[in-house]
Structures are given as structure tokens and as C-alpha cells.
Amino acid sequence: DGGITQSPKYLFRKEGQNVTLSCEQNLNHDAxxxxxxxxxxxxxxxxxxxxxxxxxxxxxxxxxxxxxxxxESFPLTVTSAQKNPTAFYLxxxxxxxxxxxxxxxxxTRLTVV
Amino acid sequence: xxxxxxxxxxxxxxxxxxVTLSCTYDTSESDYYLFxxxxxxxxxxxxxxxxxxxxQQNATENRFSVNFQKAAKSFSxxxxxxxxxxxxxxxxxxxxxxxxxxxxxxxTRLTINP
Numbered sequence: 001d002g003g004i005t006q007s008p009k010y011l012f013r014k015e016g017q018n019v020t021l022s023c024e025q026n027l028n029h030d031a032x033x034x035x036x037x038x039x040x041x042x043x044x045x046x047x048x049x050x051x052x053x054x055x056x057x058x059x060x061x062x063x064x065x066x067x068x069x070x071x072e073s074f075p076l077t078v079t080s081a082q083k084n085p086t087a088f089y090l091x092x093x094x095x096x097x098x099x100x101x102x103x104x105x106x107x108t109r110l111t112v113v
Numbered sequence: 114x115x116x117x118x119x120x121x122x123x124x125x126x127x128x129x130x131x132v133t134l135s136c137t138y139d140t141s142e143s144d145y146y147l148f149x150x151x152x153x154x155x156x157x158x159x160x161x162x163x164x165x166x167x168x169q170q171n172a173t174e175n176r177f178s179v180n181f182q183k184a185a186k187s188f189s190x191x192x193x194x195x196x197x198x199x200x201x202x203x204x205x206x207x208x209x210x211x212x213x214x215x216x217x218x219x220x221t222r223l224t225i226n227p
Contacts, residue, residue: 031213040122042204042219050213058214090158094213101148102215104158 002027006091006105013078013085013112021076021108023091032074033092033102036060043090049074050096078110086112117207117218125224126195133180134190134221136205144210147181147188152202152220161203164188192223200225 004025013019025032031050035043045058049068063082068074074093078085088109092102116139126132138147149161164172164181171179176196180189192199205218 033213033215035217040220040222042119043217045214045216048213048215056214088156092158092215094215096213101160101163102158107156 004091004093004103004105006108008108009106011108011110013110015112016080018077018079019110021089023074023076023105024072025093026072027093027103029093030096031094034066034076035090035092037088037090046076085110117205117216119205119218119221121221123222125226127226128195128197130195131191131193132195132223134203134223136188136218138186138188138207140209142209146208148206149190150204150206152204162190195225197225197227199223
């Protein structure tokens with residue numbers, strides 16, 4: 001079945017450590033996205049990528065980094081520079097056509113301990 | 114900057130009744146696309162309905178319909194015959210033509226009372 005897989009579902013990180021969240025899709029989508037969701041809030045865009053080897057900062061990119069070496073994969077690294085990383089992270093992908101919707105993974109809950 | 118505003122943090126409705134969720138957006142673009150997504154307790158985001166800005170006709174998907182007012186930059190979602198399974202967070206989202214950036218509102222938590 002086609003879809004988007006995020007792993008792990010739950011992740012714990014010690015302060016000062018970098019951690020990488022995985023996002024893989026087999027939908028053959030060109031565009032991929034990372035969003036952050038805080039309790040009771042909407043989705044804020046961290047980074048997005050329209051094609052392989054290209055990505056753009058979203059609204060809250062500070063303290064995060066991404067790579068897009070393969071069409072299927074768009075990992076997100078939460079660095080120690082991110083001051084408040086505890087949140088729910090959602091990965092999404094879509095075809096390039098504007099009218100098409102984004103498909104989402106099931107999310108990763110990151111907690112800093 | 115493009116922004117999406119959902120002014121109702123929470124809404125509740127009796128089962129089988131109709132509810133309307135509000136969404137406004139701010140853009141100087143003329144060609145864009147609007148979406149409503151549902152996020153149930155499982156947190157899996159699901160597309161509910163979409164609307165192309167160039168289309169005057171309001172989109173409809175079964176019990177879900179929109180009231181798209183382009184001049185007012187308004188995109189409300191109407192849910193008819195509400196069901197318990199409709200309980201979720203609902204997010205309005207916006208994408209301009211030619212750009213992959215998808216911007217979301219803050220969400221409205223919908224409760225269905227049996």
C-alpha cells in the first residue's frame with residue numbers, strides 16, 4: 001500500500017542532543033513537507049522540498065535541518081539549537097500539481113527529557 | 114505573507130444537526146487552492162474537501178460543503194447531519210498556484226454531542 005511512513009512514533013531526547021526524524025513515502029510525490037504541531041495549535045511549516053536536492057525554509061526553520069537526497073526520503077534533524085523541541089511533528093507529501101492535496105504520515109511525538 | 118485564520122478555537126453541535134466552521138485568509142494572489150483537513154484523535158490528517166479559487170461553484174463532498182466567498186477571502190465548512198465520527202480538529206489550509214508551500218490555520222476543535 002502506498003503511503004507515508006514516519007518513524008519513530010515516539011522519541012525522547014536529552015537536552016543538547018541532535019535527533020533525526022525519519023519520513024519515507026512511496027507515492028512518487030515530488031513535494032515533501034515538515035510541520036510542527038503544538039498542543040491546541042495549528043500546523044506550522046518547518047521546511048519543504050519541491051524536488052530532490054532542493055528545499056526551502058518554512059516559517060519556523062531555526063534549529064532544524066533537512067536533506068532531500070532521494071525522492072522518497074525527507075529526514076528532519078532537530079538540533080540542539082532548537083530551544084523548545086518538544087512537539088508533535090508531521091511529515092507530508094504531495095504531487096506537484098497545485099490542486100492536489102497533501103498526504104500525511106502518522107506523526108512523531110518528540111519529548112525532551 | 115499568506116495567513117490563514119480560524120476564529121473559532123472550539124465548536125460543538127448536537128448529533129444530526131448542522132455546523133459551520135469559519136476560515137479567512139489573506140493573500141494578494143488571484144490563483145490559489147483551499148483545503149479543509151480533519152485530524153481525529155488518532156492525529157492522522159485527512160482531506161475533507163478542496164476548492165479551486167477560479168471556480169465559482171462551491172465544492173461539495175457528501176455531507177460536507179463549503180461557502181467560498183473570494184472577495185471576502187472567506188472559506189467556511191458546513192457539516193450537515195453531524196455524526197459522532199465527525200468529532201475532530203478541523204484545519205483550513207491554503208496554497209497559491211505555482212508554489213508548493215501549504216499554509217494552515219490554527220484549527221477548530223469540533224465536539225459532537227449525542
